[in-house]
Amino acid sequence: MSGDARHWFSGDGMVHEVCFADGGVTYRNRLVRTPWTVDPTLPKVSPEGDPDLTRSLANTSVLHFSGSIYALEENSLPYRLGPQLDTLGPWDMGGRLRTPMTAHPKLCPVTGELHFFGYAASMPYLTYHVADADGVLRHSAPITVSGPTMIHDMGLSGNYVVLLDLPVVMTRMTRRQPSFAWSDTYGARLGILPRGGSDADTRWFEIEPCYIFHVANCFEREGRDGPELVMDVVRFPELWRDGSSRFSPPSSMWRYVIGISSGNIQESALDDRSVEFPRIDDRLTGAPARWAYAVSTLDNPTSSIVRYDLLGGTAPVTHSLGPGHVHGEPVFVPSGLDSAEHDGWLVTLVYDATRDCSDVVVYAADALDEGPVAEVHLPRRVPYGFHGTFIAEPESAR
Ligand SMILES: [Fe+2]
Known part of the structure; x- marks a missing residue:
């Protein structure tokens, strides 16, 4: 920015x-x-x-x-x-896209489809879209929600889409963007629909009020009562009750387990440390990825990278660069196009207050606790931003 x-x-x-x-x-x-x-x-x-x-x-x-x-x-x-x-x-996808696009569309690594949504101040407040791998918008479905809210991310599994209908509601429009505030009355729901589904296909599951900016991953598994959808997120117990200047109370890793047949939903904390910007190996979007990576303590002058074992249940691993170093989002870069999930690097921008400059810092994903394997000192500060992506560029493109 x-x-x-x-x-x-x-x-x-x-x-x-x-x-x-x-x-x-x-x-x-x-x-x-x-x-x-x-x-x-x-x-x-x-x-x-x-x-x-x-x-x-x-x-x-x-x-x-x-x-x-x-x-x-x-x-x-x-x-x-x-x-x-x-x-x-x-x-605008050849004139077909009539809503905004979320900043967190989900790119299916299997089909190449892009699943996304747009939210709006007026009806339809929420629209679900699918574009094919060639970028052609194939499906747009208005989804019924009771008001305009801030919706930042979504879930995508092998067969389902998860939409978030959470109580941070639009209060007014400023010159360049809407304002939002916490609502004690709006309620909180997850909407589950099949890929390419419609409003009529959407099943809503009530959850404890909260706000979720970011979904780490979403996948299906066989549970005791039949098939389940598991969605791991970073969850704020509430957000912006007294204005949007502070992100408190802190957010932490949280799991929802939705019984596709049973209709039950369970939720539980995965960890209690304050984190944001969860990422996985993007090649496993919608599949049971074992490892997730996040940034700890965004509002503290010292931050760390945290690695979660979402499937194995081993304790999180962290690494800090010490006081005055603030990490940005960790992006996983595989060591090769066909390498294993954990075989690669975490690449992040770190602000170094002692130099008032930023560094590109690289960790080995499977040896995070050993510290960086490479640091590139940039000649200036990169202002705090949000998200990045890794693009494997063929040599012929350069
Ligand atoms: Fe985001």
Whole structure:
């Protein structure tokens, strides 16, 4: 992100690229150029109340899909970027996409499909979409929820989609994005529908009120009472009761187990340390991934990387770089295209307060406690952002 935004969520998007190639590392950044780059005073919503989906902060995540790179932000269309990170423009899927796209679409590693949703201030408040591997929007289904809420992520398993209907509700529209606040009355539900399903297919399961920004993974397994859907998330017990400036009480790893046949749902804590930005090996999205990685204690000047054993139940492993070092999201990079789940690296940006600069830090995923295997000192600070992605680029593309 860049600029002087008042809130972590409202800065203009800047994409940072760290390229490991030919035994060296290069770095570049580019501002994502949207209408707000030219005129930041443009309102998001017209006087008639229609949102302009091309007015985007483009500041939340990066998607590599169907041969292109996109900058994402949940209140707008994706912005397509060129190979040098130059902005090519908003992408509405040939005019078919009429809602925003979440910054956390789920790319199925088996089919190449992109499952995603968009939420809105007016009805339909929530729409579920599927695009095929060629980027053609094949399915759009409005999903009935009782009001406009902030929906940041979703779950995707081999056969199902999980939608989050949680009590952080839209209160008003500011010039560039909505405002939200906690509601004691809205309720909290998970909506389960088959891939490619509709509103009529959606089964809702009530859960304890909470907020979930991020789903670590979602997968199916055979339980004692039949097939189950397991979804592991980072869960806030509540969020933004007294404004959106603080993310408290802390969030921690949490598990939902949904009985597909029984209709029962159970929820439980997996750990009690404060974490965010959970990631897995993206090649296992929707499958039973064993390992998840997250950042501990976002609001503390010292942070650590945490590795969770989601299937084996062994104790989490952590590593800190000491006071004054703040980790960003850990992105798993496999050592090869066909390597095993745990065979690879965690790549993250770390802010080093002693130098007022950022480092690219690389850990071996299976030896996190031994510390970094490589550090690249960048010549400047990379402002705190949100999410990144790994793109395996063929040599012929360079
Ligand atoms: Fe996110």
